[in-house]
């Protein structure tokens with residue numbers, strides 16, 4: 001990853017989800033299917049980064065992801081850290097990220113069981129350009145009628161701790177053991193006001209540079225605390241540049 005950064009065209013695949021949408025931008029060629037996620041994967045499978053466009057019509061489950069250490073203890077290759085960029089949102093769209101105030105472990109367990117965890121979570125009203133870094137362990141949930149781009153570690157490891165009684169499997173013990181029972185740190189969120197959001201427009205019009213910490217244990221990424229991404233929207237796809245910023249010790 002040293003040297004001059006290159007833009008890479010990511011390989012796209014569409015994934016149907018019950019909470020997805022049938023009205024995707026035409027560039028995605030969704031053909032009326034109910035698509036919830038469009039994955040944009042790096043053609044080099046050794047690069048463990050997944051860029052995901054998520055389109056919602058309903059609220060998603062409340063969940064937690066492990067960090068690398070916890071994932072390896074569970075026999076998985078890596079944990080999951082996420083960066084979210086809101087690219088479109090309805091007027092009352094919200095994202096649930098972290099808790100309103102610190103909560104004791106047992107209280108959080110009871111709240112997950114009876115659904116009142118929703119009231120303990122912080123729900124941020126969002127609009128296009130809002131940006132959130134979601135460290136592993138963050139209790140989070142995506143609301144309805146929102147479109148976000150997620151840059152995340154390419155690991156299929158999600159612990160669902162509340163699902164609005166929809167009957168899917170929960171992973172309460174694993175998720176609650178890792179949950180950060182505190183508010184989301186304000187320095188991990190912000191706005192990228194320079195970005196435009198015309199989903200149909202061609203060209204590299206919208207570039208997001210995000211350079212949070214993390215992923216430093218991944219063998220194919222710089223061993224530093226600043227991994228920067230630049231995402232450019234193309235018609236129906238995204239290009240990704242991973243910066244080769246110097247390690248800062």
Ligand SMILES: [Zn+2]
Pocket residue numbers: 063065082140
């Ligand atoms: Zn997640």
